[in-house]
Amino acid sequence: MDMLWNGWGDPARATPLPDNVTGLLRDWLGVTPHPVASASLEQVKIAAPALDGAAHQALLSAVGDRADRVRTDTETRLRHTRGKSTPDLLRIRTGDTGDAPAAVVLPQSHDEVLAVLRACAQHSLPLVPFGGGTSVVGGLVPGGRTPFVALDLRHMNRLLDLDTVSRTATLEPGLRAPEAEALLAEHGFTLGHFPQSYEWATIGGYAATRSSGQASAGYGRFDEMVLGLTLATPEGTLDTGRAPRSAAGPDLRQLLLGSEGAFGVITSVTVRVRPVPQTRRYEGWRFASFDAGTAALRRLAQDGPRPTVLRLSDETETLIGLAQPDAIGSAVAQQSAGCLAVVGFEGTEDDTARRRAGAAAVLAECGGTFAGAEPGERWAHGRYSAPYLRDSLLEAGAFAETLETAAYWSRLPALYAAVRDALTGALTEGGTPPLVMCHISHVYENGASLYFTVVSAQGDDPVAHWARAKHAANDAILDVGGTITHHHGVGTDHRDWYVREAGDLGIAALRAVKQRLDPRSLLNPGVLLPAD
DSSP: OOOOTTSSSOGGGOOOOOHHHHHHHHHHHOOOOOSSOOOOTTTOOOOOOOOOHHHHHHHHHHTTSOGGGEEOOHHHHHHTSSOSSHHHHHHHHTTOOTTOOSEEEOOOSHHHHHHHHHHHHHTTOOEEEESSOOOSSSTTOOTTOOSOEEEEOTTOOOEEEEETTTTEEEEOTTOBHHHHHHHHHTTTEEOOOOOTTTTTOBHHHHHHHTOOOTTHHHHOOHHHHEEEEEEEETTEEEEEOSSSSOOSSSOHHHHHTTOTTSSOEEEEEEEEOEEOOSEEEEEEEEESSHHHHHHHHHHHHHHSOOOSEEEEEOHHHHHHTTTSGGGTTSHHHHTOOSEEEEEEEEEOHHHHHHHHHHHHHHHHHTTOEEEESHHHHHHHHTTTOHHHHHHHHHHTTEEEEEEEEEEEGGGHHHHHHHHHHHHHHHHHHTTOOOEEEEEEOOBOSSEEEEEEEEEEEOOSOHHHHHHHHHHHHHHHHHHTTOBSOSSSOOTTTSHHHHHHHHHHHHHHHHHHHHHHHOTTOOBSTTSSSOOO
8 A cells, every 4th residue: 555645644544633622723823724725636737757768768677678667657756756744745735746756666676776776877867765755854855856766665575584593684675664573473573663654664764764663762773673784876786794793894884874865775674683572561650740750761771670662751742642642632631740651561471570560660769650551552552643643733724743853861951942942932933833742752871862743823834934943943953962863864854954963074974985886976866965
C-alpha cells in the first residue's frame, strides 16, 4: 500500500477530531474551519515529465528494459513529491507540484542501482533516494534542480542474511519496518526499533537519517545497531563493517550513517538483532513538575536500572492528553495533573521484574506517583497515532507541526525554555498565538532529547508563518548549545543551521567526501550540504 498522497499513512485510519477538541481549538487558539477545500488527486495538475528520450532509454536499460520500473505517470510522480512535514502537506493540498520528479525508477538490486547512477551521471540527472517518503525536514527535494529522478527502493526488500550465532541480520534498504520485524520474528528475533514513523519507514531510511526509536532507552538508536553498510555511488561501491568494532582507522560506517543520500545510495544494512522479548510491560508515573520528572529520568539514565521505554511529557502536553494520543479530548486527559512519564520494560520475565522494581524505587524516591498500567498501555496502543492526529488538525483549520533537538542534561532546562519562548514569540507576533507542548523521548547517560509539538491557527500564509517561527526556534537551539536535530535529520530545513553547527572546516571535509563519491553533485543536491 502507498501512503495517502496528501496526508499521512493509511486513509482508512483518518478520524475527525471530537467536537469538544474542535471547540477548544476555537476558544483557545481562534481556530476556525478552513474555507478552501483540498484539491483531489484527479484535480492536481503536474507538468509533463522533462526527460529527453536518450535519458529515459538509459534509465530503462539500467533496470532491464522494464517499463513498469521507470514510471512517468502523474500519480506515481505525485506520490513521490516531497515528504510529510506540515508545509509539505499544505503545499500539495493546494496543488503545488513544483518539486515533482520527472521519473520514478524502481531498481531490484545493488547492481541495478549502480547502473541507474551511471545513467544519471551520463545525462546529468540529479537523483533522490526514496524509501518510505516519511521525511519531515525537506529531505526529498533536490535543491531546485530539475528535472530529477526519484529512486524508489521498495523492490529491494529482502532479508539477505541472518547469523543466529552472532545475532546479526543483513537487510535491504527498501524493507519497511513492519516487514523487517515480521521476517526476523519468524526466527525469534527483533530489531527493537519503533519510531513514530515505524509503520511506513524503511531500513535504508533509518540508516540514512540516524533514526531513533521509542524504545531507544533499552535497544539504542538505529545508528548504534548498525554493524555494516553497502553504499552504491557514481564512482563505485563502498563496503563497510568487517567486525562489530575495529581500530582500523576512522569508522567509515559513521560517515555514511546520517548522510541522507548525499554520498550514495545505501543498498544493504547489517544490524545486530535481539531475541523477541518474553514480556512487555508499560505503565505511567506522575510528577508534580517537568523539572522533577526530568531529574528522575536522569537518575535512571545515569545510574539505572534503565527501562526499555522512558518518556516524560511536560505539563501542557499532559493536560492536553498528547502523552496518550487516543485519550485526547476524553476524561482521561482532563484528569491528568502535573507531568506524565511513560515507563516500559521488555525482556525476559526475570529481567523485566528486576528492572521494574528497581526503577519504581528510584521514581518514587524522586517524587513520582505510580499511575498504574493504563497510561502506559494507552500510550503503547496509540504510539503511531500522532501523525493522523496532525492531519485531523489540518482538516479542522489548525496548524500543527513538530521539531526536536537534544542537549546535555545541564543545558536541557535552558534549551526547553529558549525553544518554547522562540516559538511562542514568533507565532504570537504573527497573529496566531500557539499551544506549545514538549516531551523527553530519548535519554542517555549524558543528556536527552526534547520533542516539541506546536498547534495554532493557520493564518493567512501558514507555510511562511511557520518558516519564521522555525527559524527563530533553530536559532535558539544553537544559541543555547543544543543540536539542530536529534533524529529527524538535516534535509533542507535544517541545512543552514547544520552548517553553523559543524563549522566551516567540518563542512569543507564533508564536501571533499561528496566530491570524491559524487563528483557531479547529482545525489540529493542541496540536502545535508549546501548545493555547489
